[in-house]
Amino acid sequence: EKECPPLHLVFLRGALEITHPGRVGNPFSKALAYFVPGTTTYSVPYDNRFIFGTSILEGAEMAVQHLIKQWALCPDQHYVIGGYSKGAMVIHSMNLPHYLKVRVLSVVVFGDPFHIAARSWPIYYPIVNLTPKSGFSISQNVVSFCNPGDIICRAGARAKPHRIYEEDGR
Known part of the structure; x- marks a missing residue:
């Protein structure tokens, strides 16, 4: 048995980033694995060119x-969903079923084009928290760095x- x-991180890289999970996703993934040993990361291989609309939904x-x-493989696992720039935009279009939303512990985005206007998050x-550099509370499960x-x-x-x-750690 597997x-x-x-914990499993799902990260969506920014526009035109070549490597997976990207220049922001890579240090974020490493930091998360440091604090929660054994954390795995999946970088969503979506079309991250400067083409919007269908690529966001896809x-x-x-x-x-x-x-x-x-x-299906790990029903007791929890998730963190993260994204940078265009990847953050994609997160707002995720329509997770309830049984998955309750497994999401946190959503973390960097440079989100919808920073202020965002209303849709794939978490229960x-x-x-739109100003995490000013401090945060344990109850805040969505963090948007800008x-x-x-x-x-x-x-x-x-x-x-x-x-x-990726350089300033914020």
């Missing part, structure tokens, strides 16, 4: 299908703040 680790469906298969009873001046998530004027999430 051994199932307690990526969301790919992530949902992966979680359905993962649940989302409690959102650097000051980020051109994508804060309508800032600079691209650099959007590109340094």
